[in-house]
Amino acid sequence: MAKITAEEIELLAKYIYNISGIYLDQSKGYLLETRLNPLLDSYGCSSFMDLYYRAKTDTSRQLDKEVVNAISTNETLFFRDNKPFELLKNKIIPDLVDRRTATSRQGKTKLRIWSAACSTGQEVYSIAISLLEALGDLSDYDITLLGTDISDEAVAKASYGMYGNFEIERGLPKTPLQRYFTPAAGGWKIKDEIRSLAVFKKFNLMDSYAGLGNFDIVFCRNVAIYFTGNDKRKLFQKLGQVLARDGYLIIGGSESLGGIAPQFQTQNYLRGVYYQLQGAAEAMAKAREPVPAAREMAKKAAAKEPTRRRIPRPASTGGERRPETLRPNSPPPTTPSSKLQRTTATKIPAESEKIVDPSVEIPEIPLDDSVDTSGGFLDAAGSGRQPAESLLGNLPASHQPTEPLAIGSDPGNSEEKKTSLLQKIAECHQDGDDNPGR
Numbered sequence: 535m536a537k538i539t540a541e542e543i544e545l546l547a548k549y550i551y552n553i554s555g556i557y558l559d560q561s562k563g564y565l566l567e568t569r570l571n572p573l574l575d576s577y578g579c580s581s582f583m584d585l586y587y588r589a590k591t592d593t594s595r596q597l598d599k600e601v602v603n604a605i606s607t608n609e610t611l612f613f614r615d616n617k618p619f620e621l622l623k624n625k626i627i628p629d630l631v632d633r634r635t636a637t638s639r640q641g642k643t644k645l646r647i648w649s650a651a652c653s654t655g656q657e658v659y660s661i662a663i664s665l666l667e668a669l670g671d672l673s674d675y676d677i678t679l680l681g682t683d684i685s686d687e688a689v690a691k692a693s694y695g696m697y698g699n700f701e702i703e704r705g706l707p708k709t710p711l712q713r714y715f716t717p718a719a720g721g722w723k724i725k726d727e728i729r730s731l732a733v734f735k736k737f738n739l740m741d742s743y744a745g746l747g748n749f750d751i752v753f754c755r756n757v758a759i760y761f762t763g764n765d766k767r768k769l770f771q772k773l774g775q776v777l778a779r780d781g782y783l784i785i786g787g788s789e790s791l792g793g794i795a796p797q798f799q800t801q802n803y804l805r806g807v808y809y810q811l812q813g814a815a816e817a818m819a820k821a822r823e824p825v826p827a828a829r830e831m832a833k834k835a836a837a838k839e840p841t842r843r844r845i846p847r848p849a850s851t852g853g854e855r856r857p858e859t860l861r862p863n864s865p866p867p868t869t870p871s872s873k874l875q876r877t878t879a880t881k882i883p884a885e886s887e888k889i890v891d892p893s894v895e896i897p898e899i900p901l902d903d904s905v906d907t908s909g910g911f912l913d914a915a916g917s918g919r920q921p922a923e924s925l926l927g928n929l930p931a932s933h934q935p936t937e938p939l940a941i942g943s944d945p946g947n948s949e950e951k952k953t954s955l956l957q958k959i960a961e962c963h964q965d966g967d968d969n970p971g972r
Contacts, residue, residue: 652681655692682737695724770795
């Protein structure tokens with residue numbers, strides 16, 4: 535067996551990465567030796583460098599396919615690690631079918647499942663068997679089960695569904711073997727009812743996913759371990775784009791999405807682990823809502839029920855101040871002021887209605903500039919002039935004077951009359967009459 539050098543490891547690792555996305559570092563020298571030595575013998579190459587140049591100059595690209603087939607790990611078995619298939623039967627399929635059936639208007643319930651990097655098909659057929667055991671009769675379901683792999687050789691074998699005794703004995707219990715396989719020359723062949731559920735094709739996970747559609751469940755186990763950190767992020771980003779909003783992603787038991795795919799959330803069930811997109815809980819809750827036809831019926835029923843009329847409450851703006859409401863027999867609000875506020879009369883007597891004794895001569899008295907002559911009873915009393923009409927208009931009818939009122943030099947207008955009038959005005963304010971002029 536030829537030995538590989540560090541330079542050959544570097545060249546071959548770069549070449550293999552370019553054609554498959556599989557990353558191999560210097561520690562994988564032994565793997566390259568054991569996987570590629572048969573190709574050296576087959577093509578008559580004396581060294582790994584010779585094989586490298588032969589592959590680069592092969593215009594048919596046949597050697598590329600053979601190198602990928604040799605390097606890609608096709609180590610697999612039926613019901614490998616078993617936990618994902620227990621999850622599938624006991625948790626994922628029942629929950630998914632309930633939601634899909636509830637939102638399906640008519641026809642069969644659709645389920646789409648993808649086994650990425652399916653190798654020689656054992657994982658795909660393990661999924662199909664799990665579906666049969668969980669659902670029983672599949673006549674009410676429209677199931678699409680896609681298996682893809684980068685190896686032409688692996689895809690061909692998976693599609694044929696023929697396995698030797700050694701492959702069958704690795705992980706397949708006796709009961710499902712007898713139920714889902716038929717004996718064939720040198721081994722066992724999957725029954726047609728199982729084979730008809732699956733479609734196989736060659737596919738590189740680093741290529742575009744356009745045209746694949748959406749999937750309810752994606753198995754991508756034990757393949758990302760061969761990718762670089764950056765390629766892992768790209769891989770799970772693309773897987774998230776083709777996964778249904780409430781779908782399920784299952785990866786290898788030794789793998790983790792921590793720090794690689796923050797768009798996924800870890801979920802645990804019993805001892806199994808699966809992943810869902812962030813926001814999947816909201817999507818599942820929405821899926822439990824009635825179908826559109828049921829919602830329409832509910833709306834029509836609600837429309838027939840009487841509704842209460844709501845009287846809108848006037849909205850108040852931040853810049854406006856709501857007016858104060860006075861309770862009966864309550865004094866009016868006062869505003870602090872350095873001067874007495876002059877009230878406005880509700881009734882202004884006409885010129886002919888003025889109560890003035892024509893026999894009284896009111897002398898003009900010069901006023902000091904500090905005296906406020908704006909009007910009012912106190913102003914008039916201090917200045918010796920006739921009070922303004924507003925004073926009399928503020929008094930209720932029961933308190934209006936019956937005699938002409940004059941203040942000043944009239945000797946008949948005694949101090950007693952002035953005192954009496956002041957008392958009446960004070961009594962008015964104390965009684966709290968609801969006078970519109972107050």
